[in-house]
Amino acid sequence: MTPEFSLAELCIAAAAEAWRNDGEILATGITVLPRLAAGLAKLTFNPALMMTDGENAFVSEPVPLGPRNGYAPKVEGWAPYARTFDNLWGGKRHAMVVPTQIDRYGQTNISTIGPRAKPKAALLGARGYPGNSINHQNSYFLPSHNNRALVEGEVDFVCSVGYNKARWLNSQKPFGLDLRLIVTDLAVLDFEGPDHQIRVRSLHPGISFDQVQDNTGFPLARAERIAETPAPTSEQLHIIRERLDPNGQRKTVFKDDPVGDRRAA
């Protein structure tokens, strides 16, 4: 019997797949869900992954989220920001981050919404997106799959590189451009359509292709046979609940923490 699981747990297991074949590189998951996903990848199929405590130390096992309750991070190395930059410029990293907007080329935005001089919303700023996206593989998590997040046309301010030849210097593919997965609350997408077109790789249980397409601002490619996003296994659920997230921070990712199989909702 398949155990019951939440949408967050389904997405954590799906997002962990991003790091399955990466070998010994730095896995960076920014915000709750990607961080749990990176931790799950390390504790299951890719133990060689490096990760940090979110501050200045490499740790040999993922640090549980939230209050530590006596848990001491298992420090194995020093990770000041200058070293993180050196590491990523060297390409040995796979980050999963949460942009505010993404477009058909995989370009993303966390800088400003609306006109640049007087933005409707000023967000964080580009942070490391330009450098990450031209140096190593990247994946994205979008908690609300809709036309405001997956936009028609280009994102308002391009912070990360995508497969948009009009922007490439001398029409050359940017050096380390390598986009992998987009995990959303509806589906898992990849860049394996014709000419890196964004493609539906799997649909979350109870979600249809049309539903995904209707909530996306650009046309999606379909895999020949679209799988259903696999349910997390009992082992994965145990690791997520007991080891990675004992304080239940994953329950705050989606409004009301819905179940993973929408047919059961």
Add this chain to the structure above:
Amino acid sequence: MLDKRLSLDDFVGRLSDGMTIGVGGWATRRKPMALIRAIARSKLKDLTVVAYGGPDVGLLAASGKLKKLIFGFVSLDHFPLDPHFRAARQAGLDVLELDEGMLQWGLRAAAMRMPFLPTRVGIATDIVNQPGFKTVTSPYEDGETFIAMPALKLDAAILHVHRADQMGNVLTLSPDPFFDELMARAANKVFVSTEKLVATEELHVAENARFHLVERAVISGVVETRFGAHPTGASPDYGIDLKHLKAYTETAASPEAWNDYRSRFVDISPEAYLKAVGGAEHVSALPAPVY
């Protein structure tokens, strides 16, 4: 013996209108907040600030000191955004927004007295569609084209350190030195606030060699300001004051709320500030943050 000690007033007197000032630290960690508050109280104006920003940027923005901001981000880490930065940005503050690594590269170019350093970072993004960027092509067989990241020259840098002597030997004891060394080397003048001013032998440099930020000739002035990073953290001496930062974020709600904050926490002496935020014991006991 060299004596670079300064009072807060001396420090402000060494700055002038229109300067480009680099601020050390990172988001909510080891920001020279006592120096920032001294600038906020002063008559200085039209400053260009260069930072991995936190409440330093928000406080100067709310105090009307900024002409321009050059930044990789402005973040309060545990709170999504600095609302004072957001308000200033949305009102049309002039900015040069950079990738975090490009900011490092621009400081490094200035530190090495180079006009630019080549990088791939920024290619094919809107960052390099802002004014001021040019490309450069490799003269070697690869022929690759790069962004020529221009040097970010600073008139002054301001940093917060843990220990200093009066000659300008400084120690940053925190686990991450951030980019303070490059900030210092990119600047014409460098002012540090220090938790403690001690005799040179009390720096115990032999044991602390790796925390010695930069050679003393780079440092222009030293201001002793215990808890001078508060409300940001100065690990291992004290952590981030999350409660104070939260209260600070709420002061963007109205001009009255900001004026109230200003009168209680900015327009006062460092001694009165320490009392207002709960005293030395309270700040010393602030725990390390959890990320």
